[in-house]
Amino acid sequence: MRLLLVLGDQLSPNLSVLQKGDKAQDVVVMAEVADEASYVPHHPKKIAFTFAAMRKFAQTLRDDGWTVAYTPLDDPHNSGSITGELIRRASEHNAAGVVYTEPGEWRLIAALGDMPLKTHCLPDTRFIASHQEFDDWAEGRKQLRMEYFYREMRRKTGLLMDGDQPEGGKWNYDHDNRKPAPDQVTYGGPMQFTPDDTTKEVLALVADRFGDNFGDLEPFWFATDTGQARQHLAHWIKGGLPNFGDFQDAMLDDNRFLYHAVVGLYINAGLLDPLEVCQKVAQAYRDGDAPLNAVEGFIRQIIGWREYVRGIYFREGPDYTARNALGHDRALPEMYWGGETRMNCMSKAIGQTRAEAYAHHIQRLMVTGNFALLAGIDPAQVHEWYLAVYADAYEWVEAPNVIGMSQFADDGIIASKPYISSGNYIHKMSDHCGACAYRVQDKTGDKACPFNLLYWHFLDRHRDRFEGNPRMGNMYRVWDRMDEDRRETVLSEADGFLKKLEAGEKV
Ligand SMILES: Cc1cc2nc3c(=O)[nH]c(=O)nc-3n(C[C@H](O)[C@H](O)[C@H](O)COP(=O)(O)OP(=O)(O)OC[C@H]3O[C@@H](n4cnc5c(N)ncnc54)[C@H](O)[C@@H]3O)c2cc1C
C-alpha cells in the first residue's frame, strides 16, 4: 500500500493523486499541522475555513470508500508538520511510499522532496495550463504579456469563442469595465452559511489556538464544502455577475463586496473547479442573463490572470519572494495589523480585511498595495502580510500578485510599469475621500492626502529607473513643469510623513 497525501488546498475529487490511487489498498493522509497553520500569522477565518473544509472533505472520501488517516490539530500524536505526519503514518501502515500532487509552494515542494521515504510527485491537473505549456508559450518572448497568454487559453478551452474568433469580435472588453462607484448596489453580497457541527468544532479550536492572530473569527459564514460553494456561485451568477464588469474597480465605504464573486477562496482550496465556474458564467451569457463585458472580464481573471500568475511563480523559482528590485526597506507600518490611521481608504480596506479575510482586487492593488509601494515598504514584509490576511492566499497566486504586480519587486516581469496613483484615482473610484481626515484636493499642507505627497516622492526617488519608461514619461513631464519651490515642498512634506510613519505615529 501507498500513502496518498491530500493537502488543505487540494480538496477536489478529481485531484491527480486520488485519480491515480487505489481505494482498495492505499491510505489517504490528511493533517492539520502547526507548521502550516503558523508559518505566517494566518487570519483566524482562513484557518477555520481550511480545517472545516478539510474535515468535511475527509468525510466525503470515507463515504466514497477511501481509508483516510486524518490528524486533527489537537491530536496528541500530531508531529506538527506534513512530512512528520507522513513519516509517522508510513511506519504505522508499513507503507511502500508516498504519492502526492504537487503543492503550490516551493517551501513544501522542497520539504516533500527531501523526505526519507520513497516519493512520487504528480502534476496538479486542476489548472488549465501545465507548467510545460506555460513555459512553451513564454520561451523566447521579450515580455510575458498576460493578454496574449489569455488568448491561448481562450482557444484551448473554447470559452467565448465563435469558431476561431472571439465572441463579439473582441478579445477584451476591459474598456467598458472602469465605472466609478455606483450610488446603489443591487446585489446583497456573497451567500452566507450558518456553521454546521463540524465547523463549530473547528471554530472553538481556532479561537483557542489562534485567537490572538490579526482578524475576526466570527461571524463565520464561508461555505465549507463543494455543495455550499456551488450554491453561492449560482447566487452570485444571478445577482452579481450582470454588474461585475461595470463596477469591478469601484470601492464604497459601506459595501465590502459590491458585485465581486468572492470565489477565489473556494477555487483555490479545490471546492470549485475553475473551468466549471467559467462554463457556468459563459452559459449565463448564452442565456442572455449577463452582458459580454461582465462575462469576458470574469473569465479573463480566471483563465487569464489566475493561470498566468501561476505560470510565473513556477517559472521564476524559489527566490521570487525575496526579490526587491527597488531596494525598498521600510518596515510594514502597524496600521496594516490594525493600528489606527487617519487615511479613510486604508482604514476601510484594512478594517474589512480584519473582519472578512477579504478585500477585492482594487483595494489590494490600489489602496494597501499602492501605499506600501509609494512608501517604500520592504516587499518581503508586504508579501507576508498578504499571505497571512486573505482567505484565498496561497503563495503560488499571492506572491506574483504582490511581489510582481503590486510592488514591482520583480523588476517588471508582470507589470510593465508600477501600479501607483495619487489620491485622485481613489477619489474617482470610491466615496472614501469625503469622510477622510485628509483632503484629496490638497497637494501640500497639513491636510494634503498622503498618496499625493508620496506619489511624487516615489517618482522622484526612482527617476533613473522609470524616466525612460514610455508609459511614464508623461508623469515626469508634469513633475518637471511644477515650479521648483513647489517640488521642494512636496518632497520635504513627503519626507516628514515618512518619518512619522517610521516613528509609529498615527498618520
Ligand atoms: C496585492 C494583491 C494580492 C493578491 N493576492 C491574492 C491571493 O492571495 N489569492 C488570490 O486568489 N488572488 C489574489 N489576488 C488577486 C485578486 O485580488 C483576488 O483573486 C480577488 O480579489 C479575489 O476575490 P473574488 O473571488 O471576489 O474575485 P473577483 O474579483 O470576483 O474575480 C474572480 C476570480 O478571478 C481570479 N482572479 C482575479 N484576479 C486575479 C489575479 N490577479 N490573480 C489570480 N487570480 C485572479 C480569482 O480566482 C477570483 O476569485 C491579489 C491581488 C493583488 C493586487
Ligand code: SF4
Ligand atoms: S484623501 Fe487620500 S488618504 Fe483620504 S481617503 Fe482619499 S485617497 Fe485615501
